[in-house]
Amino acid sequence: MPKGYVIGRAKVTDATKWAVYAARSSEVMKIYGGTPIVRGGQMTVAEGEGRARNIIIEFADFQSAKAYAASPEYAEARKLREGAGEIDLVVVEGA
Template sequence: MPKGYVIGRAKVSDATKWGAYAAKASEVMKIYGGTPIVRGGQMTVGEGEGRARNIIIEFNDFASARAYLFSPEYAEARKLREGAGEIDLVAVEGA
């Protein structure tokens, strides 16, 4: 069965609020069996629009990745992020 991934690209404008969100989101990630593969770090834009903060979280399957994104627990974390920046998040199925 293919793995599932949550991939995000973010621009942070309030590091304090973002930190509270990230801590809560990390707790929720563990509940749904997620393992961070990429969390920030150096990046270079090769094509298109890039954002300074990038994340990849691996899950056992696509259903788990999707369940994490749409969970009530993650919704609580998302509230902590309001006004702290911008983010694009997608759940994808691996090869």
């Protein structure tokens, strides 16, 4: 069965608020069996638009990744992020 991934690209404008969100979303990620593969770190834009903060979280399968992103626990974490920046999140099935 292919793994599932949550992929995010973010622009942080309030690091303090973002840190609170990141801590809570990390707790939620563990509940749903997620493992961070990429979390910030050095990056360069090869094509198109990029954002300074990038994340990839691996899950056992696509359904688990979707469950995390749609969970009430993650919805609570999202509220903590309000006013802290912008993020694009997608859930992707692995090969």
